[in-house]
Amino acid sequence: MELTPAPYFRDIAEGPEGGVAHWVTCEDGLRIRVGHWLPQGLLREAVKGTVLIFPGRTEYIEKYGPSAVDLGKRGFAALAVDWRGQGLADRMLEDRRLGHVDHFPDFQRDVRATVKLAEALELPQPWFLLAHSMGGAIGLRALIEGLPVKACAFTGPMWGIQIPSAMRPVARVLGTLAPILGFSAMRAPTTTKGHYVQTAPYEGNTLTNDADMYRFMQEQLEAEPDLTLGGPTVHWLSESLQECARLAALPSPALPCITFLGSDEQIVNAEAIHNRMRRWPGGELDLVQGAQHEVVMEGPAIRRHTFDRMCALFVQYRG
Numbered sequence: 001m002e003l004t005p006a007p008y009f010r011d012i013a014e015g016p017e018g019g020v021a022h023w024v025t026c027e028d029g030l031r032i033r034v035g036h037w038l039p040q041g042l043l044r045e046a047v048k049g050t051v052l053i054f055p056g057r058t059e060y061i062e063k064y065g066p067s068a069v070d071l072g073k074r075g076f077a078a079l080a081v082d083w084r085g086q087g088l089a090d091r092m093l094e095d096r097r098l099g100h101v102d103h104f105p106d107f108q109r110d111v112r113a114t115v116k117l118a119e120a121l122e123l124p125q126p127w128f129l130l131a132h133s134m135g136g137a138i139g140l141r142a143l144i145e146g147l148p149v150k151a152c153a154f155t156g157p158m159w160g161i162q163i164p165s166a167m168r169p170v171a172r173v174l175g176t177l178a179p180i181l182g183f184s185a186m187r188a189p190t191t192t193k194g195h196y197v198q199t200a201p202y203e204g205n206t207l208t209n210d211a212d213m214y215r216f217m218q219e220q221l222e223a224e225p226d227l228t229l230g231g232p233t234v235h236w237l238s239e240s241l242q243e244c245a246r247l248a249a250l251p252s253p254a255l256p257c258i259t260f261l262g263s264d265e266q267i268v269n270a271e272a273i274h275n276r277m278r279r280w281p282g283g284e285l286d287l288v289q290g291a292q293h294e295v296v297m298e299g300p301a302i303r304r305h306t307f308d309r310m311c312a313l314f315v316q317y318r319g
Helices: 060-071 103-122 134-144 165-181 211-223 234-248 272-279 301-318
Strands: 004-006 019-027 031-037 049-054 075-082 128-130 154-155 257-262 286-289
Touching: 004 031, 019 103, 019 128, 031 060, 031 103, 049 060, 049 103, 049 134, 049 211, 060 075, 060 211, 060 301, 075 103, 103 134, 103 234, 128 134, 134 154, 134 234, 154 301, 165 234, 257 301, 286 301
Parallel strands: 049 075, 049 128, 128 154, 154 257, 257 286
Antiparallel strands: 004 019, 019 031, 031 075
16 A cells, blocks of 8 residues: 655644554545554554554544544554545535535545554554544444444434424435435534634534634634634534434444543534444443543543543453
């Protein structure tokens, strides 16, 4: 596999020294961006493994620089991906600020391309998964289809979307009528054209209870506006709801798992997470008090708790 360097904004990432990014072309021709970091101060043979980070919607490689530092301190290398339609990956609509995907399972093309790159780079084995929000849906599907990892961790996984009961029938109708009426590519109701952290003040936000981390996210997008992604399209919402329903009907993979759910979660459906973890043999649900949706973007104490627990699981199943 030919390695093609891609831009990596190290100044805003605040990740481990030596982080780099590569372009990867998926089997359908779309180009995504993948970044990776090795732990600082460790010989390659001393690295405990590599954590494949599957980000959520609107996210990008550099947002996980601090997570790569936290993982590196515990002896793990890290990899993160710009999914199709976000970050610097190819976007599918003329308005690049609209979050869109043609078919939700298309994200598995990105997963396969990412795995091929990780193999070409010979990233330290064994591999593990850390999947957040939308990446949690992508990650669960990838695990079911055989993603080669030894254990997995999820944070606020999108196994259901938090939609008020009165709005659920509307969402279903929108998804059905959108292709017929020609508004599939319209922004979903109640969402904004700008990135959430650019349009919502810290007070009352639904991502994190840590003001410094919220500002960190804002400053990244101020420095690199091309990373910005706004609200999803009606089609994205319809595809996501369908994928959540398909996944809910499938059994949990036979893999060690820990899932972190913030006590103040307001974005994904907490009931769907509880349901999944009740039927994940040997899986554990960690209810994180004082955390919102972005568990790994909370204050130092919550981040320390989260990374300590997930890395303890990874170490336990290294063999």
